[in-house]
Amino acid sequence: MALSPAVPPDVVPAAAARGEPPVPREFTELRAVDPTILQEMRYATEHTFVGGPVDGYREPVCLLTRPAARALHRAQTRLLRRGHSLKVYDCYRPQRAVDHFVRWAKDPADERMKAEFHPRVDKSRLFADGYVAERSGHSRGSTVDVTLVRLPAAPTRPYVPGEPLVDCAAPREERFPDNSVDMGTGFDCFDTLSHTDDPRVRGAARANRDLLRGVLAAEGFVNLPEEWWHFTYEPEEFPDTYFDFPVEALRWRPAPGSAP
Numbered sequence: 001m002a003l004s005p006a007v008p009p010d011v012v013p014a015a016a017a018r019g020e021p022p023v024p025r026e027f028t029e030l031r032a033v034d035p036t037i038l039q040e041m042r043y044a045t046e047h048t049f050v051g052g053p054v055d056g057y058r059e060p061v062c063l064l065t066r067p068a069a070r071a072l073h074r075a076q077t078r079l080l081r082r083g084h085s086l087k088v089y090d091c092y093r094p095q096r097a098v099d100h101f102v103r104w105a106k107d108p109a110d111e112r113m114k115a116e117f118h119p120r121v122d123k124s125r126l127f128a129d130g131y132v133a134e135r136s137g138h139s140r141g142s143t144v145d146v147t148l149v150r151l152p153a154a155p156t157r158p159y160v161p162g163e164p165l166v167d168c169a170a171p172r173e174e175r176f177p178d179n180s181v182d183m184g185t186g187f188d189c190f191d192t193l194s195h196t197d198d199p200r201v202r203g204a205a206r207a208n209r210d211l212l213r214g215v216l217a218a219e220g221f222v223n224l225p226e227e228w229w230h231f232t233y234e235p236e237e238f239p240d241t242y243f244d245f246p247v248e249a250l251r252w253r254p255a256p257g258s259a260p
């Protein structure tokens with residue numbers, strides 16, 4: 001399988017032509033590197049901890065730096081042999097999305113999604129407790145939120161805005177359905193039970209967390225101890241740069257002034 005598409009010279013993505021920040025050539029769509037990795041790009045949907053789509057997610061596509069995408073492809077190759085697939089929930093995250101999280105956290109009146117995503121943690125604590133970052137590794141392009149799915153993947157049902165919410169740390173049979181394996185909590189469950197090494201997580205869920213972390217660590221990904229799903233590929237291509245171009249398919253077009 002080809003690892004990444006060739007980037008033609010003298011091109012910029014369409015977003016730059018619309019006055020958006022340009023997408024560096026070091027970024028790629030994950031599906032171009034590995035189309036077998038499942039994608040459920042949550043922040044482009046209604047099913048988020050802020051209660052709707054997040055600023056900057058114009059399309060449900062996973063953008064990453066090429067080294068991070070290639071490392072995920074290597075991990076996926078190992079997992080497919082074991083009957084599993086990776087599923088990404090979030091990849092590159094523009095700074096404007098992080099700013100949206102910060103604005104939401106400063107509004108104590110908005111508790112629409114608390115019952116599912118942070119029933120035991122006040123939203124004022126989410127940054128201090130390490131569940132959300134004001135300067136996120138995701139904005140540097142080499143971080144993913146990811147889980148495991150046992151193949152063949154079962155179909156999932158969409159979240160219906162306004163439906164009754166269930167605690168993300170409830171047993172798997174009770175919480176919002178996900179075709180992933182049991183990790184002990186749902187994605188973006190801001191709770192100590194999501195801490196990767198929490199000793200209350202045992203049995204199959206413990207084995208699943210350890211499998212995910214082990215396979216990704218072997219390919220260079222470092223886990224965030226507060227969240228079993230959050231991994232950063234190291235060394236990072238852009239360790240000090242927080243990008244803000246929107247999340248959308250990379251539609252390359254000739255740069256202004258260049259030959260067609």
Ligand SMILES: C[C@@H](N)C(=O)N[C@H](C)C(=O)O
Binds near residue numbers: 131188227
């Ligand atoms: C919000 C959650 N998915 C996440 O990625 N948290 C870390 C800490 C981050 O915001 O970088």
Ligand SMILES: [Zn+2]
Binds near residue numbers: 138
């Ligand atoms: Zn994350």
